[in-house]
Amino acid sequence: MMKRWRWSIPFAIFVVLLVFLWIGLGRDPSVVPSPLLGKPAPAFRLAQLHKPGERLQNEDLKGQVWLLNVWASWCVSCRTEHPLLVQLAKTHLVPVYGLDYKDKPEQALAWLVQNGDPYTASIVDADGRVGIDYGVYGVPETFLIDKAGIVRYKQIGPLTAETLNEKILPLVRELQK
Amino acid sequence: MIPELGHFALILALLVALAQGTLPLAGAALGESRLMELARPAARAQFLLVVVAFACLAASFIGNDFSVQNVATNSNSELPVYYRFAATWGSHEGSLLLWTLMLAGWTFAVSVFSRHLPPILLARVIAVMGLVSVGFLAFLLFTSNPFERLLPAAAEGRDLNPLLQDPGMVIHPPMLYMGYVGFSVAFAFAIAALLGGRLDATWARWSRPWTTVAWSFLTIGIALGSGWAYYTLGWGGWWFWDPVENASFMPWLTGTALIHSLAVTEKRGAFKSWTVLLAIVAFSLSLLGTFLVRSGVLTSVHAFATDPTRGVFILAFLAIVIGGSLILFAYRAGKVGLGGNFATVSRESMLLANNILLVVALASVMLGTLYPLFLDALHLDKISVGPPYFDAVFYPLMAPALFLMGVGPVARWSHAALPELWTRLKWALGVAIVSALVLPFVLGRWTPLISVGLFFAFWIFASTVETLRARLAGSTHRGLMAKLTANSPSYYGMLVAHVGIGVFVIGVTLVKAYEIERDVRLAPGESVAVGRYDVRFLGVVPGPGPNYRALTGTLELREDGRLLETLKPEKRIYNASGQTMTIAAIDVGLLGDRYISLGEPVGGDNDIGGAWAVRIYIKPFIDWIWAGAFLMALGGFLAVSDRRYRLAVRRKAAAAWDRLRSGAPAD
Numbered sequence: 058m059m060k061r062w063r064w065s066i067p068f069a070i071f072v073v074l075l076v077f078l079w080i081g082l083g084r085d086p087s088v089v090p091s092p093l094l095g096k097p098a099p100a101f102r103l104a105q106l107h108k109p110g111e112r113l114q115n116e117d118l119k120g121q122v123w124l125l126n127v128w129a130s131w132c133v134s135c136r137t138e139h140p141l142l143v144q145l146a147k148t149h150l151v152p153v154y155g156l157d158y159k160d161k162p163e164q165a166l167a168w169l170v171q172n173g174d175p176y177t178a179s180i181v182d183a184d185g186r187v188g189i190d191y192g193v194y195g196v197p198e199t200f201l202i203d204k205a206g207i208v209r210y211k212q213i214g215p216l217t218a219e220t221l222n223e224k225i226l227p228l229v230r231e232l233q234k
Numbered sequence: 235m236i237p238e239l240g241h242f243a244l245i246l247a248l249l250v251a252l253a254q255g256t257l258p259l260a261g262a263a264l265g266e267s268r269l270m271e272l273a274r275p276a277a278r279a280q281f282l283l284v285v286v287a288f289a290c291l292a293a294s295f296i297g298n299d300f301s302v303q304n305v306a307t308n309s310n311s312e313l314p315v316y317y318r319f320a321a322t323w324g325s326h327e328g329s330l331l332l333w334t335l336m337l338a339g340w341t342f343a344v345s346v347f348s349r350h351l352p353p354i355l356l357a358r359v360i361a362v363m364g365l366v367s368v369g370f371l372a373f374l375l376f377t378s379n380p381f382e383r384l385l386p387a388a389a390e391g392r393d394l395n396p397l398l399q400d401p402g403m404v405i406h407p408p409m410l411y412m413g414y415v416g417f418s419v420a421f422a423f424a425i426a427a428l429l430g431g432r433l434d435a436t437w438a439r440w441s442r443p444w445t446t447v448a449w450s451f452l453t454i455g456i457a458l459g460s461g462w463a464y465y466t467l468g469w470g471g472w473w474f475w476d477p478v479e480n481a482s483f484m485p486w487l488t489g490t491a492l493i494h495s496l497a498v499t500e501k502r503g504a505f506k507s508w509t510v511l512l513a514i515v516a517f518s519l520s521l522l523g524t525f526l527v528r529s530g531v532l533t534s535v536h537a538f539a540t541d542p543t544r545g546v547f548i549l550a551f552l553a554i555v556i557g558g559s560l561i562l563f564a565y566r567a568g569k570v571g572l573g574g575n576f577a578t579v580s581r582e583s584m585l586l587a588n589n590i591l592l593v594v595a596l597a598s599v600m601l602g603t604l605y606p607l608f609l610d611a612l613h614l615d616k617i618s619v620g621p622p623y624f625d626a627v628f629y630p631l632m633a634p635a636l637f638l639m640g641v642g643p644v645a646r647w648s649h650a651a652l653p654e655l656w657t658r659l660k661w662a663l664g665v666a667i668v669s670a671l672v673l674p675f676v677l678g679r680w681t682p683l684i685s686v687g688l689f690f691a692f693w694i695f696a697s698t699v700e701t702l703r704a705r706l707a708g709s710t711h712r713g714l715m716a717k718l719t720a721n722s723p724s725y726y727g728m729l730v731a732h733v734g735i736g737v738f739v740i741g742v743t744l745v746k747a748y749e750i751e752r753d754v755r756l757a758p759g760e761s762v763a764v765g766r767y768d769v770r771f772l773g774v775v776p777g778p779g780p781n782y783r784a785l786t787g788t789l790e791l792r793e794d795g796r797l798l799e800t801l802k803p804e805k806r807i808y809n810a811s812g813q814t815m816t817i818a819a820i821d822v823g824l825l826g827d828r829y830i831s832l833g834e835p836v837g838g839d840n841d842i843g844g845a846w847a848v849r850i851y852i853k854p855f856i857d858w859i860w861a862g863a864f865l866m867a868l869g870g871f872l873a874v875s876d877r878r879y880r881l882a883v884r885r886k887a888a889a890a891w892d893r894l895r896s897g898a899p900a901d
Binding site: 075 | 507511514515518525529531542545546549552553556557560561563564565567568604607608610611616
């Protein structure tokens with residue numbers, strides 16, 4: 058009996074491994090949650106795209122729920138989500154602020170003229186430092202920030218109608234109460 | 235028409251494989267020799283059909299048939315013809331077809347080189363390989379059909395991934411698969427032994443050459459992958475403990491343990507169940523590797539496009555093949571018998587220690603590779619495990635194994651005496667210690683780790699010399715040539731392979747110790763001193779390539795004012811995909827490489843005629859890493875060329891035996 062048990066050990070180990078591999082199939086290893094969730098949104102104080110003389114800082118936005126959308130004129134995938142943002146802006150459900158990431162202002166402005174401007178204001182992050190603070194590693198990214206300035210949700214990659222309707226907007230309504 | 239022909243050939247191959255996998259097994263169980271005799275012809279028919287299928291796919295690629303989905307996604311009419319051929323296996327579907335071709339090929343080889351195997355054993359071995367083929371053919375046909383049509387046809391293909399447009403990448407998958415798939419033979423022998431309930435020294439003698447050849451190919455395949463990463467990725471690195479690299483390294487570690495374990499089983503009848511388990515594990519790891527890179531459970535630069543259906547299919551296949559084998563092992567391993575006895579200090583005990591160390595190393599690599607998956611599956615955390623873990627765990631485990639490599643060949647079977655070992659090896663130990671302490675100062679810098687690495691390398695060299703010296707001294711032949719030729723090729727195979735490991739260790743130790751990396755900004759005409767060299771940048775000019783635009787830089791390498799070499803690294807922007815590749819310029823040398831690659835233009839406005847960020851690496855002794863690997867593989871091939879396995883010799887022996895049995899006078 059003792060001997061029998063010994064020979065079964067390799068099979069037992071394999072079964073455990075199999076279970077983990079099975080669970081692993083359902084998980085996406087490339088989805089990395091943001092460490093900023095639940096933490097205060099990193100501070101910024103940047104010039105505005107449309108009013109280069111004026112600055113906008115994160116303190117100014119406390120007291121409201123808002124979206125920070127990281128975009129750039131050179132970003133191809135941004136075009137896929139942009140119509141959604143334009144539509145969202147029209148509903149006035151939540152203000153959207155743009156972070157123009159590593160971009161040239163003239164090209165950014167031209168891009169907004171061409172594709173529509175959903176942003177209450179866009180700020181210029183020419184060297185990408187604010188992007189680094191926010192942990193941006195791929196454009197577009199969208200952050201949902203609450204009245205106290207805490208990051209509540211991060212979307213990596215273009216927004217989809219499902220994510221907006223199923224995840225972000227319910228959270229917005231929740232936080233606006 | 236041709237793709238449909240290939241598709242049809244695959245379907246037929248599946249049917250033949252089904253027959254091949256079941257009928258001979260039934261025949262073996264029932265003692266029906268007619269069913270058992272189906273094994274060989276079935277194996278050959280399956281091989282032929284898979285060759286036809288592969289040829290059809292290759293023809294579609296070479297002929298630029300963009301109505302085939304796979305060709306449209308992975309090829310391009312501007313692609314040179316040899317890369318169009320290689321693109322056949324440049325995708326998930328194509329590489330699976332290559333896997334299947336290799337498997338059919340190995341089965342065919344077994345059906346040819348097996349005159350002297352008992353029919354029951356042969357029937358079981360071929361049947362087991364047939365069952366594995368069924369799995370792969372079904373996987374191909376139901377989830378990954380390479381002959382899927384794209385209608386209407388694309389006007390032009392999307393081009394082969396530029397990373398794959400390279401001679402190293404062309405040969406790397408075939409060599410790697412020869413190894414992975416080759417372990418299926420050892421696996422099949424192990425299953426056949428378990429089914430038959432018997433395992434003896436002759437079983438080990440039949441298994442050994444197949445396992446050794448597979449191992450040698452795997453060694454070459456891994457070395458090629460490492461060398462390719464070195465010169466293509468532009469960072470001068472040659473091993474990253476990437477999950478897919480580990481997926482090939484784990485079967486290699488198991489295979490190394492297996493070839494040593496088989497030696498003991500053949501010569502001493504010991505380690506039987508252990509050897510069977512290792513054979514199952516080696517091939518299981520090959521299959522697991524296939525799963526890991528195609529299912530999306532791990533992120534890696536190597537991972538193929540993923541699809542949940544495929545992942546589920548492979549997982550089910552893994553469960554059946556590996557689970558089934560291990561259940562069979564649980565039931566039958568006790569029956570195949572334990573082995574001979576041996577003393578605490580003996581060659582067997584050292585080989586056992588070698589096996590244990592290799593298996594623990596294997597388990598550590600496996601743990602590191604799968605740990606991110608375990609944590610994610612338990613919803614605990616998202617982490618990645620990288621070189622710090624693997625380096626910390628792997629090197630300390632290999633150190634004692636390297637030491638034993640010197641002692642094992644000198645130790646006697648069954649019972650070795652420590653005083654005798656000391657007498658034999660003390661001067662080798664001395665040589666190793668002295669070299670390890672003195673050489674770093676000659677080379678420029680001393681740290682403890684350099685000495686450790688050098689110690690093991692010279693220990694292996696010196697003890698190998700001692701092994702050979704003692705063998706020649708104890709030989710009863712007269713004259714050096716007679717003494718040398720008296721030893722079998724398998725003996726020299728062992729020596730060469732072990733020396734290969736020593737060469738490898740030197741490469742790794744010295745490159746890590748003495749490499750120099752500089753990332754500098756250079757304007758045309760500017761120079762920088764790197765190590766004892768002087769590098770002068772002469773600017774970058776654009777130029778055309780067959781299917782890309784090239785930006786070629788010119789750099790002059792000087793030592794003491796003397797021009798050694800002019801190096802031309804490139805940046806290639808591929809026409810079809812728009813992807814950019816960094817092609818390094820390497821001045822290869824016996825004592826090290828000088829490696830230069832282009833970064834980005836750093837002059838204003840991306841001016842390519844202006845200043846550039848240039849990476850310059852001095853890599854001492856780095857080619858010893860791959861030279862060592864090739865020596866290991868050479869040792870393996872030498873070992874297999876031994877007379878014991880040679881067909882002609884066995885035919886003669888069999889003929890003589892037949893004559894003896896029939897009463898005719900002996901030769």
